[in-house]
Amino acid sequence: MSKAIGMVEYKTVSTGLLAADTMLKTAQVEILEAQTVCPGKYIILLKGELSAVKASIEAARLKYREHLIDSFILGNPHDxxxxxxxxxxxxxxxxxxxxxxxxxxxxxxxxxxxxxxxxxxxxxxxxxxxxxxxxxxxxxxxxxxxxxxxxxxxxxxxxxxxxxxxxxxxxxxxxxxxxxxx
Structure with a gap:
C-alpha cells in the first residue's frame, strides 16, 4: 500500500473542472483540494495509491494538455x-x-x-x-x-x-x- 499525492494546474476553471471529473472517473483517488487560484487558474490536488494517482494525473495531462500549466506525482510525500x-x-x-x-x-x-x-x-x-x-x-x-x-x-x-x-x-x-x- 503506497500513499501518493498529485496535482494538475490548468489555465482555466472550465478545463480544471473537466480534468477533476476525468481523474475521479479514471481511478480510485480522493480530491484534497480543487479550487481556483490566482489569476483564475484551477488546481486539483489529490491522494490515493500511487498507481491510482499516476493513472488519474496522466489521464488529465493527456486529455487537457493544451491548458496544462504544471503537474506532479509524489509517492510517499513528506508528512x-x-x-x-x-x-x-x-x-x-x-x-x-x-x-x-x-x-x-x-x-x-x-x-x-x-x-x-x-x-x-x-x-x-x-x-x-x-x-x-x-x-x-x-x-x-x-x-x-x-x-x-x-x-x-x-x-x-x-x-x-x-x-x-x-x-x-x-x-x-x-x-x-x-x-x-x-
Whole structure:
C-alpha cells in the first residue's frame, strides 16, 4: 500500500473542472483540494495509491494538455507538507529562514517535498498561488546548514522545469519578522 499525492494546474476553471471529473472517473483517488487560484487558474490536488494517482494525473495531462500549466506525482510525500499547505505547522522558533518562490502551484509542493526529505528542516508554510498572481512560495526553518542544503535541493528540483523564481536564506532572522511569520 503506497500513499501518493498529485496535482494538475490548468489555465482555466472550465478545463480544471473537466480534468477533476476525468481523474475521479479514471481511478480510485480522493480530491484534497480543487479550487481556483490566482489569476483564475484551477488546481486539483489529490491522494490515493500511487498507481491510482499516476493513472488519474496522466489521464488529465493527456486529455487537457493544451491548458496544462504544471503537474506532479509524489509517492510517499513528506508528512510535513500537509501541515504547511494548511498553515497548521507547529513552529516554536526560527533559527534560519529559507524562502523559495516558484512560478507554479505544483512546483512549490515538489520543491517542499525535496527540501523536507533532504535536510533536517521544518516546513512553516506553503503558499500555493493565492493572492500572488499564480506564483507560490514556501518558508522553512532549521539550522543554517540544513536550511542551505534544503533550499539548494529544492532549487535543483524546480530548476529543471524552469519554474524557479527566486530564493533567500536569512540566518538568525529578526524576532519581529519571526513573530509575523508564525
Amino acid at each position: 510535513s507538507i500537509f501541515a504547511a499547505i494548511y498553515g497548521a505547522a507547529s513552529i516554536e522558533s526560527i533559527k534560519a529562514l529559507g524562502v523559495l518562490e516558484t512560478f507554479s502551484a505544483a512546483s512549490i509542493i515538489v520543491a517542499a517535498d525535496e527540501a523536507a526529505k533532504s535536510a533536517e528542516v521544518t516546513l512553516i508554510e506553503l503558499r500555493i498561488a493565492r493572492g500572488m498572481c499564480g506564483k507560490s512560495y514556501m518558508l522553512l526553518t532549521g539550522e543554517i546548514a540544513a536550511v542551505e542544503a534544503a533550499i539548494d535541493k529544492a532549487k535543483a528540483a524546480v530548476s529543471e522545469s524552469a519554474m524557479l523564481l527566486d530564493s533567500a536564506i536569512i540566518a538568525n532572522p529578526d524576532r519581529k519578522l519571526c513573530e509575523s511569520i508564525i
